[in-house]
Amino acid sequence: MDTEVSVIGLGALGSALAGAFLSAGHSTTVWNRTRAKALPLVARGAVEAASPEAAVGAGPLVVVCLPTYDVAREVLSPCAAGLVGRTLVNLTSGSPAHARDAAGRARELGVRYLDGAALAAPSWVGRPDSLQLYGGPRPVFEAHRGVLAALGDPVYLGDDPALPAVHDIALLGLLWSALTGWLHGVALTGADGPGGGVSATAYTAVVGRWMPTVGRLMGEYARQVDAGAYPAGGFPLDQHLMLMGLLEHAGELRGVESGLPQAFLGLAGRAVEDGHGADGYARLIEYVRGRAGR
Incomplete structure (x- = not known):
C-alpha cells in the first residue's frame, strides 16, 4: 500500500527511517537543514521539501527524528497550523518529561501525536526484528501501524506518551548490563x-x-x-x-x-x-x- 509519509531530520537514524519507508513503497518527502543529506534519498525516489512547512503539508503522517526535543520544537513551531489534523510521530530521543510536554502541546494544537523510540542502529532499521516502541492514543497507532511496520516491529506500549522514553533507556540499561556481563565472561574464559x-x-x-x-x-x-x-x-x-x-x-x-x-x-x-x-x-x-x- 502506497501511503504518503514525511520525514523531518536526516541524521543517520532519520535517513535510515526515510530509506525504510522508500523500500516499503511509500511516497516519502524529506527535509533536513543540511540539504546534502537529502540527496541520497532523492536519488532513491524521495521528494525533497523546501521547508519543514512543505514537508508537513505533503502527507497525513509526519515522522520527526531530530537531535533533541528542543530542536524538534524549534523546527516544528512554524508548522503548527499545517500539523492540525495530521499525525505526528516523534522519534526524537529525550526524557519522559520531554515526551509528555510534546504530547501536551500537540493535543492543544489538535495534532494527533505518538511518541516513539527506535531501538535499533541505523543499519538495522527496516528489519522485521528491529524493535520500534510507541505510546499515545491507540486509535492513532492502529491507523498507522501498517506504515510504521516499514521501520521494523511496531510495539504499542499504552496511552502514555512517556512510555517509549522510559522503556528506551531501561532497555538500553539492560543491553549495557548484558553486554558488560558478556565481556566480563569473554575476559574470564579467555x-x-x-x-x-x-x-x-x-x-x-x-x-x-x-x-x-x-x-x-x-x-x-x-x-x-x-x-x-x-x-x-x-x-x-x-x-x-x-x-x-x-x-x-x-x-x-x-x-x-x-x-x-x-x-x-x-x-x-x-x-x-x-x-x-x-x-x-x-x-x-x-x-x-x-x-x-x-
Whole structure:
C-alpha cells in the first residue's frame, strides 16, 4: 500500500527511517537543514521539501527524528497550523518529561501525536526484528501501524506518551548490563589459567545456549516482583552470594576487572545482611529500587 509519509531530520537514524519507508513503497518527502543529506534519498525516489512547512503539508503522517526535543520544537513551531489534523510521530530521543510536554502541546494544537523510540542502529532499521516502541492514543497507532511496520516491529506500549522514553533507556540499561556481563565472561574464559584461552566466539556459542534460561528466569522473577513475594525455588540469595564471591576470586586470579562482581556482591550482600538470605534472587528489586533499609 502506497501511503504518503514525511520525514523531518536526516541524521543517520532519520535517513535510515526515510530509506525504510522508500523500500516499503511509500511516497516519502524529506527535509533536513543540511540539504546534502537529502540527496541520497532523492536519488532513491524521495521528494525533497523546501521547508519543514512543505514537508508537513505533503502527507497525513509526519515522522520527526531530530537531535533533541528542543530542536524538534524549534523546527516544528512554524508548522503548527499545517500539523492540525495530521499525525505526528516523534522519534526524537529525550526524557519522559520531554515526551509528555510534546504530547501536551500537540493535543492543544489538535495534532494527533505518538511518541516513539527506535531501538535499533541505523543499519538495522527496516528489519522485521528491529524493535520500534510507541505510546499515545491507540486509535492513532492502529491507523498507522501498517506504515510504521516499514521501520521494523511496531510495539504499542499504552496511552502514555512517556512510555517509549522510559522503556528506551531501561532497555538500553539492560543491553549495557548484558553486554558488560558478556565481556566480563569473554575476559574470564579467555585469560591464561586452567580452563582459559577460550576464544570469544567459542564462549559466545555457549552463551547462546544459556540465554533462553536467563529469559525464563526473567519471566519467573517478574511474576515474583509483581506479587511482592520472593520464594527461593531451591536457589536462595545466600547461595548466589557465595557464587558471586567465587566469580570475583576467579577474576582476581586472572587479572580481570572486578567492578562487575563487586556490584553484584554489594547488592546481594546487603540483602543477606538484612536477613533475606533464604529468599530468591528477585528480592534484590527492593534494593535496586532504593527502598530497603530506609
